[in-house]
Amino acid sequence: MKAIIRSEYGGPEMLRMAELPRPMPGDDEILVRVRAASVNAMDWRLLRGTPFPARLAAGGLRRPARTKLGHDFAGDVEAVGSNVTAFEAGDAVFGSGAGAFAEYVCARATQVAPKPGNATYAQAASVPVAAITALQALRDAGHAKSGQRVLLDGAAGGVGTFAIQIARTLGTTVTAVCSGTNAAQAAALGADRVIDYTREDFLHDDVRYDLVVGVNAHRSIFDYRCVLGPAGIYVLVGGGGPQLLQAFLLAKPLSLGRQRFRLHMARSNHDDLALLGRFLADRTIVPAIECHYGFDDVARAIAHVERGHARGKVVIDIA
Ligand SMILES: NC(=O)c1ccc[n+]([C@@H]2O[C@H](COP(=O)([O-])OP(=O)(O)OC[C@H]3O[C@@H](n4cnc5c(N)ncnc54)[C@H](OP(=O)(O)O)[C@@H]3O)[C@@H](O)[C@H]2O)c1
Structure with missing residues (x-):
């Protein structure tokens, strides 16, 4: 072969x-x-x-x-x-x-x-790696629930485009961060709000999120902490080396209060793949x-x- x-x-x-x-x-x-x-x-x-x-x-x-x-x-x-x-x-x-x-x-x-x-x-x-990562980051690490506010930083790539769709399926209100060229795609996939990181800084908002997912994180963990609600969860999926090191070293100490900080590693398994297959069949994810x-x-x-x-x-x- x-x-x-x-x-x-x-x-x-x-x-x-x-x-x-x-x-x-x-x-x-x-x-x-x-x-x-x-x-x-x-x-x-x-x-x-x-x-x-x-x-x-x-x-x-x-x-x-x-x-x-x-x-x-x-x-x-x-x-x-x-x-x-x-x-x-x-x-x-x-x-x-x-x-x-x-x-x-x-x-x-x-x-x-x-x-x-x-x-x-x-x-x-x-589907496999990208959608399983998005599903597990939102559902398992992030405990995303209906009615919650979710911020997805890095929403335009493989994981991010599935994360928008799955977060909407879980009933959350989604703010997607990506460059302006990908804003229309994020909105079409279901994002309630899109922040173009080349023009706007999510730190300058008054909004506080129940869940922040660093899909392709390029900011400090302390920046993400600033936009978390009092019992919010931050999940780092990927991004730059400094972001990964910060999460590795600081996730536990920063989680001593009510907020939670997690470094998420996806695990492929048959049940989640089968669930995503059903999502694919009924167009929950495209x-x-x-x-x-x-x-x-x-x-x-x-x-x-x-x-x-x-x-x-x-x-x-x-x-
Ligand atoms: N933890 C795990 O188990 C796991 C599993 C899979 C992947 N990962 C990691 O997760 C990350 C995302 O994976 P992926 O497959 O989605 O990667 P990808 O497809 O390569 O992501 C590319 C996207 O990142 C966005 N991006 C680049 N710079 C950005 C910035 N400064 N702010 C916001 N978005 C930015 C780009 O959007 P713009 O063009 O709009 O900038 C682009 O659409 C990677 O680091 C990957 O290694 C981790």
């Missing part, structure tokens, strides 16, 4: 198309013929091996332990492992598996859900896809997302 690989840490120029043996599913895995994949921020971080401590977790300090890249996919089941009963060959599915920028990928059956018949492969491939790239253009797709201003999701058409 054809797959996108790299053998060193570096930029998108390190990527090349290679011919590899088709992988064999383990007992709890399925083998999927990939039709579409989508790019996440984690793909360029894994490619570059940054931040450096992430190399420890990935198991390759000087060279990447895994040569294949890509995570989110949608496609058709080709074969299943001996313990898998939920899927069979021919099922259309979507989910997450290491090495999804390839013609075939193996994924644990628990990391996969049926693709709704009315969703395209590209739409389904857009993936905002900015553009498609061809399979031989993965390097350009990753470079696009790495520039930090992708508008929603970037899809790679594999087959």
